[in-house]
Amino acid sequence: MAAVLRRGASFICLGSSQLLSGGCKHGRTCILPFFSSNNRNSSSSSKIKVDLDSSTGIAVVKFQNPPVNSMSLDFLTEFVISLEKLELDKSCRGVILTSAQPKIFSAGLDILEMYGKSPEHYAEFWKSVQDIWLKMYGYRKMTIAAINGFSPAGGCLVALSCDYRIMADNPRYRIGLNETQLGIVAPFWFKDTMVNTVGHRTAELSLQFGLMYSPSDALKIGLVDQLVPEENVLGTATETMTKWLAIPDHAREISKSMLRKPTVDRLLASRDADTKNFVNFVSRDSIQKSLGLYLTMLKERKE
């Protein structure tokens, strides 16, 4: 177990539940140095940057996994640990998720984690995808997605799991659950999250076609709540969070839980079966072939 301690760092998590108070359930290595000056606490693992302003109670969590913030196993592990830590921190009342990469919020799940690997790897990866959704969808604190770029599939799921979505009004960006375009299927809890946000009929069209929406179309169907000029995304998210934080935390939290718990419970009741289903599905030759073709298409598009 290797530890890296930088000068001034006072918090390190190495995948040990003792080190992350309140219980980090992940067996993998993660390093979260914690820096403090005045009311601002910053921690930066390699893929997630956290900046908590304890005077406002607002934390900004930035994805920094170049080139496209794809959600690899390491990324997901660091992400869930950062969220757990903020959830336990009494000085944090709300979390804004955004990207440190220009033009991309997140390219979704890292396809390479689902391609050419062992069944054991697929199972471990899928559990970490479940972990992040369970953490986000049931998160006790207020969450806002500040969507400053493309947000397909898993990127869209993360945004959908927040309480409020603000997107950059750039007509080139797209957001949606495009899984069918890769020849794969969004699992039932991705589908539930979409249905809960845009309604059943829109979700039917959206998931079957794997539609990717422009910001203005996403606003029309309620996939995002607000569009703002690109340079104002984070500022607007902070202002919006401040308004939401005027609501007493316990009342907002209980309301959120009442609305979301049945959806969370559905996955909790069938996590193992869902993992087995994923492993069987993604291990099939036909699915591997589809993913391989999709990766080739992404490469060739650049040439």
Ligand SMILES: CCCCCCCCC/C=C/C(=O)SCCNC(=O)CCNC(=O)[C@H](O)C(C)(C)COP(=O)(O)OP(=O)(O)OC[C@H]1O[C@@H](n2cnc3c(N)ncnc32)[C@H](O)[C@@H]1OP(=O)(O)O
């Ligand atoms: C029954 C139920 C059972 C369960 C069934 C299973 C359910 C699984 C659910 C899946 C959920 C997902 O999120 S699946 C992931 C879906 N994601 C996507 O489709 C996004 C694909 N990516 C893109 O469209 C674009 O990359 C985009 C994000 C717009 C950025 O475009 P750019 O031109 O800026 O960048 P690119 O040149 O395309 O990409 C830069 C490099 O990153 C790579 N890259 C891009 N996206 C990547 C990704 N998601 N994973 C890995 N690598 C990725 C590219 O191949 C390039 O690699 P190099 O050429 O080597 O540099």
